[in-house]
Amino acid sequence: MSSMPEKLLNKTTCVLSPLGDSAIVITFGNEMKYGIHKKIKMFMDLLEDEPFAGFIECVPAFTNLTVFYDPLVIYKNQKQSNETETISPYEVVRSILETKLEDLKEDKKLTHRTVSIPVCYGNEYGPDLEYVARYNNLTTDEVVHIHSNGEYLAYMIGFAPGFPFLGGLSEKISAPRRSSPRMTIPAGAVGIAGMQTGVYPISTPGGWQLIGQTPTKLFLPNVDPPSLLQAGDIVKFHPISTQEYKEMILKEGV
Amino acid sequence: MSLRVIKPGLLTSIQDLGRKGFQQHGVIISGAMDPYSLRIANMLVGNKEGEAALEITLMGPTLKIEKNCLIAITGGNLSPTIDSQTVPMWKPVYVKKGTILRFEGCKSGCRSYLSVAGGYAISTVMNSKSTYLRGEIGGFKGRALKVDDVVDFNVTSTILINREFKESFTAPKWFVNDKEFMPSRMPAIRFIDGSQSDYFTDSSKVSFTENLFKVSNQSDRMGYRISGPLLELNEKRELLSEAVTNGSVQVPPDGNPIILLADSQTTGGYPKIAQVITADLPMIAQIKPGESIQFSRVTLKEAEQLFLQKEQQLKELKVSISLALKKQQVI
Numbered sequence: 001m002s003s004m005p006e007k008l009l010n011k012t013t014c015v016l017s018p019l020g021d022s023a024i025v026i027t028f029g030n031e032m033k034y035g036i037h038k039k040i041k042m043f044m045d046l047l048e049d050e051p052f053a054g055f056i057e058c059v060p061a062f063t064n065l066t067v068f069y070d071p072l073v074i075y076k077n078q079k080q081s082n083e084t085e086t087i088s089p090y091e092v093v094r095s096i097l098e099t100k101l102e103d104l105k106e107d108k109k110l111t112h113r114t115v116s117i118p119v120c121y122g123n124e125y126g127p128d129l130e131y132v133a134r135y136n137n138l139t140t141d142e143v144v145h146i147h148s149n150g151e152y153l154a155y156m157i158g159f160a161p162g163f164p165f166l167g168g169l170s171e172k173i174s175a176p177r178r179s180s181p182r183m184t185i186p187a188g189a190v191g192i193a194g195m196q197t198g199v200y201p202i203s204t205p206g207g208w209q210l211i212g213q214t215p216t217k218l219f220l221p222n223v224d225p226p227s228l229l230q231a232g233d234i235v236k237f238h239p240i241s242t243q244e245y246k247e248m249i250l251k252e253g254v
Numbered sequence: 255m256s257l258r259v260i261k262p263g264l265l266t267s268i269q270d271l272g273r274k275g276f277q278q279h280g281v282i283i284s285g286a287m288d289p290y291s292l293r294i295a296n297m298l299v300g301n302k303e304g305e306a307a308l309e310i311t312l313m314g315p316t317l318k319i320e321k322n323c324l325i326a327i328t329g330g331n332l333s334p335t336i337d338s339q340t341v342p343m344w345k346p347v348y349v350k351k352g353t354i355l356r357f358e359g360c361k362s363g364c365r366s367y368l369s370v371a372g373g374y375a376i377s378t379v380m381n382s383k384s385t386y387l388r389g390e391i392g393g394f395k396g397r398a399l400k401v402d403d404v405v406d407f408n409v410t411s412t413i414l415i416n417r418e419f420k421e422s423f424t425a426p427k428w429f430v431n432d433k434e435f436m437p438s439r440m441p442a443i444r445f446i447d448g449s450q451s452d453y454f455t456d457s458s459k460v461s462f463t464e465n466l467f468k469v470s471n472q473s474d475r476m477g478y479r480i481s482g483p484l485l486e487l488n489e490k491r492e493l494l495s496e497a498v499t500n501g502s503v504q505v506p507p508d509g510n511p512i513i514l515l516a517d518s519q520t521t522g523g524y525p526k527i528a529q530v531i532t533a534d535l536p537m538i539a540q541i542k543p544g545e546s547i548q549f550s551r552v553t554l555k556e557a558e559q560l561f562l563q564k565e566q567q568l569k570e571l572k573v574s575i576s577l578a579l580k581k582q583q584v585i
Contacts, residue, residue: 019449020501020529021557032494044278057275059497059520066497068277071532071558072565088555158495158521161280161389165495201280202389219280221379221391227279 014039014101016094022071024093026101027064032167037155038110040065041232046104052096053077054089060231061156062165069093112153114234117199117214119148119190120245125213132175132192132209144239146173147211152197152235162201162219162227166235169197181207188214190237201227212237215248256321256375256406259399263315263357265475268374268393268405269516270306273382277520283500284384284392287475287516287539288365290435291329293568295369297575298326298346298430303568306376306383306393307369308405312542314357314366315399321409322351322419324371329436330363330540337422345429346371346579350419363436363540372408387475387517428578434567440541442550443534446557448503448526450493458485462527466546467511473543475517480547484509485527498522501530513538531557533564 015027026043029036040060047058047067054073059066071089078087121144122129133140152166159165169192177193182205185191189200191208200206201218214237218228229235240248259266269292272285286292286309293303314332327334327343334341336353343366349355357366376383376393385393394405451459467482485505498504502514504524513530514522515538530538531552541547552560 017449018446018529018554019497019499020446021532021554021561023497023499025449025497057277059277061496061521062494064496066499068274068499071561075562086555086559088558090554090558156495156521157278157280158497159280159519161282163280204388219389221389224380225279226276226281226380231278 018090019066023066023068025064025066029063032062036063043104112232112234116236116238117216118240119212119214119237120240120242121212126211128209129211132211135175136173143173146170148237148239154229154231154233154235156231157227160202160204164198164229166197169195175209177207181205190214215245215252258318258320259401259403260318261316262399262401264313265311266315266399267309267385268306268376268383269309270383271304273380273384276380280520282517282520284386285516288329288536290536292367295326295328295367297572299324299369299371300579301373305373307367310366312360312364317355319349319353319355320351323349325349326369327366329366331361332366333358333361342425344432345425347423347425349423353422364542365539370407375406375408426582442548444531444550444552445528446554448528450525451527453487453525454527455486455488463549463551466548468546469541469543471543477515478513481510493523493525495521495523501535502526503528533560
């Protein structure tokens, strides 16, 4: 079956499999952990620094990296050097990636950018802060303290433009999703769901417990890159007052 | 002053071949649901294949043409008329200013493409003119067209400018044979096994190809929700979010599959039973809610060959169209 693991590499253990006829998924492990993230990020950097002809883009996730390519470009390139055999763009890209995976140097240290996001916690900005505190037998101040003293790794951006999937939430302040999702969550809402925390860049429906609101824009359609956060960033949150929040909103020109 | 919206229709938006290269930032690709029809519409008016056009859904708009122009309409047949006369599809059509272009109702398919020579005057956002409806960016003000919108287009050709427009519209006799791109009877939609197809029970995998799946009313550019026999997993499993793409068939816990389409989110956490082949995605765009889909499994190599064949056909079509356009001095 085409979807089954096709080849195990010795040096960097990973599995390559197709996502349709124009993308390949490289799976580096099966759990959310730093060592796997590191390999994904390093291989992604390597591909983007030296893209092969036909490379379109790649999308990092918790355990894998998906590489999108243009099968027509791959086919045309290959046809010049190989007139007779039938060409499978997937096979060609897989072989390119396998060679590149051998160049992956895992002893290198990965550098991370740290991004600090201001948050106005509680009250109308965080309607579920009280609930999260009660659920964990804490005061709201303690929840804010724990949340704003954490360091969170952005494993990936997805679900919505600029939306970070952050790892590293303290178990002390985890809380289940709302039993009934809200019809709209405003852009900038900071929430908790299970062991995850995150910020909604655009207004969407959602079931997360909302503990605060940031004036910072995470989706920046007119900037390159269009997302404030990138996979691999370390995210911190720092509390701001309602007054500061309002001033920053004015500055952002909302 | 170019094209004034009298009635917007159900969902009329500017689309090109999509916004590629920003998925790692969570920015979706968007673009035409039926890219083959969009490309042919552009070829017919001498544009670049990937130029933006209007994507028109089921109930089309009423548009006042305020500038002499050359247009083409491809894709599903939504009964276009100009000043109440049927407008031929799949060919270039000169349209006189002051006429009214209307879509009288769906005859076949689901989505039409309206291209104009010179292209619509739309600025690019992240290298694309496509409308990203949920993100409210790109296209015409980041949204579908509304009453009284005026969409400009660039008339570049001098032949077009100097031409005399006497009739409401005129068109050459030749046309693109649409049978290859708009089959009159919907064939099976071909797929290769999805990344998690082995998570599903054998009987679910069999059901997937042996039954018809009905397209629900809750289907849009983001995805088609389809229903048939419920698809079950071997065991309950949590999947960490990973990249999904146009054509991914994911199955949420309720067992009813969703085919992700042009406005697919970039990542998802439901297991994927199948991946529709690129060559068949445009056909899905022409299936209406209420209609049914039959799936048929192919190998990855077959999917690749079918993709390359379609590209070859389009390449040949482009050559013949540009010859025909030159011969008649259309452009």
